[in-house]
Amino acid sequence: MHDIRAIRETPDAFDAALARRGLAPQSPAILALDEARRACIARAEAAQAERNAASKAVGRAKASGDEAEFERLRALVSEKKEEIARLEDEAKDKDAALRDLLSGIPNLPYDDIPEGADEADNVEIHRWGKPRDFDFQPKEHYELAAVQGGMDFETAAKLSGSRFVLMSGAVARLHRALAQFMLDIHTLENGLTEVNAPVLVRDDIMYGTGQLPKFGEDSYQTTNGWWLIPTSEVSLTNIVNDTIVEESYLPRRYTAHSLCFRSEAGSAGRDTAGMLRQHQFEKVEMVSITHPDQSDEEQKRMLRCAEGILEALQIPYRTVVLCTGDMGFGARRTYDIEAWLPGQNTYREISSVSTCGDFQARRMNARFRPAGGGKPEFVHTLNGSGLAVGRCLIAVLENGQQEDGSVLLPQVLHPYMGGRSRITPEGTLD
Known part of the structure; x- marks a missing residue:
């Protein structure tokens, strides 16, 4: 607002x-x-x-x-x-x-945001890791022998329709391990507070973070009026909805692993192969509620939290700042982190870290009381994926693939996989 x-x-x-x-x-x-x-x-x-x-x-x-x-x-x-x-x-x-x-009017971009029409005008600001040189033609995640039995799109389509996946066995365990690993890093090393929040929310909660009224078609609504969250940014940011907190309360840093639901109304025909773009997926989200003077530094901090997950997993990535034509509705500045996917021979977005200024806070009426006295002021809100679990699964599978169809797992995940370090071509843990 x-x-x-x-x-x-x-x-x-x-x-x-x-x-x-x-x-x-x-x-x-x-x-x-x-x-x-x-x-x-x-x-x-x-x-x-x-x-x-x-x-x-x-x-x-x-x-x-x-x-x-x-x-x-x-x-x-x-x-x-x-x-x-x-x-x-x-x-x-x-x-x-x-x-x-x-x-219905989007947030105003900061002056330092590059001008442009779409993603082609985004500006790369950082790159980490060197894409692996394969001595064979790398495959996309859904083509790998190691995942053939554990990533079932046909049965999912029978159950729910297109853009759903049924994961089982080693693939399901790896997916779960990734979420657990991310939560552990964010809570134990990055200082975020873990939250288990509702995935069904009311109209005013969706309004508070900008999903309503303009983008209702992008989400799912139940017959009794609840909305299925497109991201736990919605639940976590609205913790301070219609609230005045003390300045000493800030900053507040939250993380949550949740199911997310999106209709993908504007993406017909895009990324239909595999599990890159699904109606139901999981994310580990980060949300910060800050003093206005701290929000720029907080965005840099959140960006490093997300980048650090990929570095620990040894996934090459690049970071871009989105141009004015590619930013989301509520953002004043957004950094996208794009993981290297050798099966596609390109970088694909795996996290967006945005600062919204007081835009969401005005919609939510979320304020803080200055320590020195005076009228309550609006807080600043930030959000970022830390990371999209399904896309991270894709990156781990594709970057760890071997010529025989097996997948070598990043070392940091071995404890989460019962000490196993590999998914065999038959889809079992070894």
Whole structure:
């Protein structure tokens, strides 16, 4: 949500920032609606003052015996009461319309964000690890002999339709091990607090992080009105929904491993092979709630937390800063981490780490009370994948593949796999 006062004070700067996202000016429509809303409020306040004055005069007219004046004033009080109610209703309608308008406008990019139209204009800022030189043609994850029996798309389609997978045996255990490994690193080394949060949430919770009202078609809703979360960012960020915390409470750093659900409404025909893009998947999410002065440094910290997982797994990756045309709705700055997938001979996104400034906090009414006193201020919120478990599984399988179809597992995962270091071509642990 945007600060209407800031738009009033600097409408040209607001429109210029939106133009960097490729959007037309919005301030004229916003300010016209805001002016009409404020005019209704002012007229209602003036009518209330007239009603109050008339109410006081009614008693004096009655006491003086001026019946005509008494009836006139009494009629005026009744008339003003109706006028006030009408104007207040109009103001509420315009306030709701203004809120709806502001709710559909994306966050403003920071000045340091590169301009561009799409992912082709993203800028690489960091690269780690050297892609392995294979002496055979590497395969994609679903083609590997080691996973043929443990990654079943046909049975999943029978159960649920396309873009689902049924994992079993060594593959299922590896998937579970990856999530456990990530949680252990984030909680024991990175200082995050583990949370087990609901995956079913209400409308206002989805609204708070920006999924509603604009992106409802991207998520699933139950028949009784709950939403299945697209990411546990929704649950974790909304912990501070409609809350005023003490400044000493900040920063708060959370992590959660959860199921995630996305309709993939805008991705027809993309990544249909394998389990790269699924309707149901798992992620280990990171969310930070910070003081505004700390959010830039916190984003760098979160980025290193995510990168560190890939480094521990010995997965080559690159980090890019997203251009203005590729950023998500609620972000002011986003770094994507892309893992190397030898089966595709390219880097693919495995984590996005975003800072939202006070954009989500305004939608949630999430504030902190300054230690030195003064009015409560909006917190800043950040989120990032640490990491997408399914995509990390793909990266481990493809980077560890051997010519005989087996997969060598990263050393850090051996304790999570019962001391086993390899998935054989037959799909068993060895």
